[in-house]
Amino acid sequence: MKTKFLKTSGPVRARNIRTAAQLIRGGGLVAFPTETVYGLGASTFSIRAVKDIFRVKGRPQDNPLIVHVWSLDQAWILARSIPVMFWVLAEHFLPGPLTMVLKKSDRVSDVVTAGLDTVAIRFPDHPIARALLREAGVPIVAPSANLSGAPSPTTAQHVGEDLDGKIAAILDGGPCKIGVESTVLDITHRMPVILRPGGVTREQLEEVLHMRIRVARTTHLRPASPGMKYRHYAPKAEVVLFEGKAKPALRAMKTYAEQLSGKGMRVGVMAEGPAGAAFSKYHFVSLGTSGAASAANRLFDAFRTLDRRNVSAILCQGFSEEAIGSALMNRLRKAASRRIRV
Numbered sequence: 001m002k003t004k005f006l007k008t009s010g011p012v013r014a015r016n017i018r019t020a021a022q023l024i025r026g027g028g029l030v031a032f033p034t035e036t037v038y039g040l041g042a043s044t045f046s047i048r049a050v051k052d053i054f055r056v057k058g059r060p061q062d063n064p065l066i067v068h069v070w071s072l073d074q075a076w077i078l079a080r081s082i083p084v085m086f087w088v089l090a091e092h093f094l095p096g097p098l099t100m101v102l103k104k105s106d107r108v109s110d111v112v113t114a115g116l117d118t119v120a121i122r123f124p125d126h127p128i129a130r131a132l133l134r135e136a137g138v139p140i141v142a143p144s145a146n147l148s149g150a151p152s153p154t155t156a157q158h159v160g161e162d163l164d165g166k167i168a169a170i171l172d173g174g175p176c177k178i179g180v181e182s183t184v185l186d187i188t189h190r191m192p193v194i195l196r197p198g199g200v201t202r203e204q205l206e207e208v209l210h211m212r213i214r215v216a217r218t219t220h221l222r223p224a225s226p227g228m229k230y231r232h233y234a235p236k237a238e239v240v241l242f243e244g245k246a247k248p249a250l251r252a253m254k255t256y257a258e259q260l261s262g263k264g265m266r267v268g269v270m271a272e273g274p275a276g277a278a279f280s281k282y283h284f285v286s287l288g289t290s291g292a293a294s295a296a297n298r299l300f301d302a303f304r305t306l307d308r309r310n311v312s313a314i315l316c317q318g319f320s321e322e323a324i325g326s327a328l329m330n331r332l333r334k335a336a337s338r339r340i341r342v
């Protein structure tokens with residue numbers, strides 16, 4: 001299959017969004033930008049296309065997909081019942097990086113929800129995603145547009161690395177603003193539970209709901225969200241995560257890097273920009289200079305960059321778990337094969 005690369009700047013924008021929408025309506029797969037990461041979209045109501053998503057990504061059959069909508073009214077079609085909490089949270093955070101899990105209606109196929117009786121609904125805040133959804137006229141299921149297990153894509157180039165030749169088209173909307181996925185919040189019970197930390201933080205949710213919100217723990221036995229049990233977001237190189245205060249973490253990383261390179265290994269290092277000078281002997285990628293927010297934004301690109309440089313290990317600095325730092329550390333821990341506390 002020849003994958004179309006569709007630009008969305010300048011005069012071709014409207015035409016290319018129309019083309020992408022037609023492909024989706026016809027049962028094709030189209031990658032598109034959102035404010036979090038790129039999604040791999042298909043019509044929610046085309047079972048064959050939904051199955052193609054699982055096949056193309058190599059995604060385990062038991063990992064359900066998020067349904068994207070262009071207006072909140074569509075929740076009525078997808079959900080069996082809508083708790084008041086949905087409207088309260090929608091008013092504050094939607095459109096935006098918050099996905100809510102509700103009891104599903106009969107309109108949503110078991111293939112989409114991997115057999116669960118719930119559906120995850122997301123109303124993205126990206127002009128191209130919204131234009132595509134509106135033009136397609138159907139809710140769009142979309143997991144992140146990467147091969148299963150690989151780092152999520154935050155540019156159209158990343159999508160191309162994983163899926164060129166396997167999908168109908170890629171809508172190029174430039175780099176994603178947030179860089180990590182949406183928060184997945186289960187609101188089917190009286191007490192909401194964060195199944196995946198993401199773009200909307202726990203602190204923000206607690207402030208609006210005036211209650212403490214639990215974050216589901218990842219367990220391999222009974223995951224609250226099927227996606228939680230898989231190794232994820234991981235580059236090919238082995239990731240070693242250094243958790244703790246920045247100074248001792250960077251010192252430990254330096255010692256560790258010396259040991260590995262002493263054994264003849266190619267070493268990659270990811271840390272905040274100013275640390276670069278100390279790691280100039282290695283393959284250094286900066287995670288920016290504004291803490292967890294810039295690190296979250298650069299994380300997946302950094303993984304892919306270091307994989308292209310063929311390093312065999314990536315040493316990464318940890319961050320504090322406040323606000324977006326919680327989503328960042330969640331992704332780093334899932335990618336890491338070794339965690340070192342300093």
Ligand code: TXA
Binds near residue numbers: 037
């Ligand atoms: O930001 C995002 O959410 C991106 C963009 C493209 O919208 N999408 C995304 O999709 O990250 P994906 O498939 O990579 O991750 C969806 C997560 C998985 O962990 C999945 O298990 C969980 O949401 N999920 C989906 N439906 C669910 C449901 N009904 N109940 C519990 N978890 C669900």
Ligand code: MG
Binds near residue numbers: 143144152
């Ligand atoms: Mg994903």
